Amino acid sequence: MRMNISVPDALAEQVRARDLPISAICQEALRDAVERAAARERARENVTSGIAAVVERLRGTIDDRDRERLRxxxxxxxxxxxxxxxxxxxxxxxxxxxxxxxxxxxxxxxxxxxxxxxxxxxxxxxxxxxxxxxxxxxxxxxxxxxxxxxxxxxxxxxxxxx
Structure with missing residues (x-):
């Protein structure tokens, strides 16, 4: 699949001056971004899975002073x-x-x-x-x-x- 990206002129000149492989660098950066996003999604799912049980357990640990602080x-x-x-x-x-x-x-x-x-x-x-x-x-x-x-x-x- 082909994609077009835009970069500031100054950056494009620096990349060309160094003869850097634009496509490979962009692919690597995009893979890293996708992996980070997937890791955040997994972490969010890990936190929210079984949340009702966590809430119920935590309710049992709240005394009257804590309840006041949580309001x-x-x-x-x-x-x-x-x-x-x-x-x-x-x-x-x-x-x-x-x-x-x-x-x-x-x-x-x-x-x-x-x-x-x-x-x-x-x-x-x-x-x-x-x-x-x-x-x-x-x-x-x-x-x-x-x-x-x-x-x-x-x-x-x-x-x-x-």
Whole structure:
């Protein structure tokens, strides 16, 4: 079978100047490319064959902490947002809510306010007494969503509190 290929002029001149066997070189390069592609296909098939059994085995190795880590950032942000709204509506003081809303806004932060009501909120959510709160970082998907949800409530109520 005949095939035509295109090469840049400068490369064609270098090949001609050295009297290289173009056809043999191209055939070898194409064989190598086909072999690499076939190896990738075999590797992909090897990985995906019996995948259902692998998934089932791996499910058995996941504890609750792992399960939390495997949740998607989107799911964590959504849960955080819902929790932030719930905390803001039912637990937060005005000062706590204003502080957390400014924390997530990127504007100058309000003077630090202890989020005492967060202990009660998290204790009720987890059905166990919470004695410490992890560091709240806006870049963490859950806490970013939480701050955003609380900020949404603050934006609605702030003008009505004056």
């Amino acid at each position: 998607s950032d989107r799911e964590l942000r959504e849960e955080g947002r819902d929790d932030g709204v719930a905390w803001a509506r039912d637990y937060a003081t005005a000062a706590e809510l204003k502080y957390l809303a400014s924390y997530g806004s990127g504007r100058g932060r309000e003077k630090s306010v202890p989020l005492r009501s967060l202990f009660a909120f998290l204790s009720d959510k987890r059905n166990e007494k919470v004695t410490h709160i992890p560091v709240i970082k806006a870049e963490d998907p859950y806490w970013g969503g939480f701050i955003g949800g609380a900020g949404e409530v603050w934006n609605v109520v702030a003008d009505r509190l004056r």
